[in-house]
Amino acid sequence: MSGVGEGRISRWRKSEFLRHILTLLTGTVAAQLLMLALTPVLSRLYSPEAYGLFSLYSSLVATVTVVAALRYDMAIMLPKHDADAKVLKRGVTWLIVAVSVVATVVCGLSSPIIANAMGKPDLAPWLWFVGLSIFTLAEISALTYWLNRRSDYKAIGINRVLQSGGTALAQLALALGKFGGVGGLIGGTLVGQTAALLILRRKGRDVRQGLDESQESIPGLFKRYRRMPLLNGPNALVDAVRTNGINLIIGIVYSQSMLGQFYMAWKLLEVPLGLINGALAQVFFQRLAVMERGTMFAFAKTTVYRSAVLGIIPFVLIYWLSPWAFPVVLGAQWADAGLIARALVPWLFMSLITSPISTIFVVTETQHLMLAHALVYTAVPLSLLFFLKGDIVANLTAVSWAMAAILVAFTVMALWVGRRFDRGLDLKAAVLEG
Structure with missing residues (x-):
């Protein structure tokens, strides 16, 4: 067993992919x-x-x-x-x-x-x-x-x-x-x-x-x-409407102060997300842009696994510690931010897993699938936050679990696209076969 472990460590040390991740x-x-x-x-x-x-x-x-x-x-x-x-x-x-x-x-x-x-x-x-x-x-x-x-x-x-x-x-x-x-x-x-x-x-x-x-x-x-503005542009715009629409709805439906609490929670939760995901996404896209058929699915699956392993411990700690840590570290006026941070954990953990592999749709020119996902992914949180009334923490908890479920489906779809690409099949053929 030790020989196998040493061999794996040796391969990781020689991996250009991992060196680039560590540099970032x-x-x-x-x-x-x-x-x-x-x-x-x-x-x-x-x-x-x-x-x-x-x-x-x-x-x-x-x-x-x-x-x-x-x-x-x-x-x-x-x-x-x-x-x-x-x-x-x-x-x-x-x-x-x-x-x-x-x-x-x-x-x-x-x-x-x-x-x-x-x-x-x-x-x-x-x-x-x-x-x-x-x-x-x-x-x-x-x-x-x-x-x-x-x-x-x-x-x-x-x-x-x-x-x-x-x-x-x-x-x-x-x-x-x-x-x-x-x-x-x-x-x-x-x-x-x-x-x-x-x-x-x-x-x-x-x-x-x-x-x-x-x-x-x-x-x-x-x-x-031209497919970038025609297909990827609308998708990026929909994503921006989702993220920034959430801020707008919270600011209007709840209060400016509560929006500040949400902003602080989201900002600090981006720390583990940025530490792990930013490096993976940059290197993953660079590798995908020059990737030959036959290797994309395995590479994407490995990336999903690595992202999950790297993120599980930080996000478990965030879930248990944030209600206590936020008011202690930031000041008593930020107690609500700690509760909001706990509520957002399922959503942001799945975001960690899916963000790097989202570039699969760009490289394989299947942005229309990502756009369809983005429309659902935008409509769900905006609708829930607008129509749900009462406690914002309870509402954000419901939103977080709904978004995590959607991202699980997104992961499956990205891996499916990678497999189709490896086999040299287009998505129109896949639809006809289905």
Whole structure:
């Protein structure tokens, strides 16, 4: 038995896949630990109400950011030649700039209308910064795909530290400088994102060189990968509507303070999720983009298993400890966040398992299946939160278990698609056979 175990350990040490994961984990761990160290301080400097307003602002930004590049940013991974990918990246940046400018004008001029529709008029002055937030986040995402293509996981890991740590430190500095409230949270986030983007541009400066080596034009590449906006774009938008619609419903149906509690619980639960899943997802997508038929199903099944094993202990600890730990660590005003964190455990544990394998649908060009799943996955939590009345913790518990069940079905579907791909069969043939 010991020989078998030693052989397995030796294979793991030689595994390029695991080395890449560990490289990304190093940066992610450092970023998350820095954020965790500063959160107990920030939670005492900023109120749940301030975090509630910040959550609404972030929701608006995130909804537009996911489609700012029309999902062509993901296609940077796909061209056979780097020169084509560089041309595609330039086109992606132009799209991001155009969307950011439009968002600035629309959200700025309509800020009173948007803020009043949310029931939060105090948010209006800050909506002028939406376009800048969209640009920094979307461009960071595009550059990350380029570095992922180049397997420069060290640069990606460093960027995560800069973005997370820079944001937290800037928010702390603004609060100590008597510029707190939602303005401090938004301003600090912009500082952290801008600093991370500038460093990332330097790390990925080769993406701006040698574009003339490509025989492709930006319109030609957009046409080649038109399935990204046509199929993956709607899916990403539906996902954004789900995530940010939940914030909006909680803010309106319950209260701004309760939205702040939910935001804090979700933010801290993303720590184990980000530590494990962020690295797996980046490396998994890079491997899938160049994967030959015959190996996808086994690779996906192994990834599901690894994600479950890596996540089981952290999420069990979260379930039992969060109601006690949140008020002790963050302050008594965050007791509800601890109860919400426990309620969300089933949902986020299954999210850990399914997030890496979701890229199967992109690589196999079966995004229509992912879109069908996304519609159900969006309708269920929004409907439950809107129609259920009473205690928010009980309602979120029901939502969490419902979402976990949907993600189990999603896992089965992803593995099925991987098997069909390995066999060289398309999904239309599968439907006819069924």
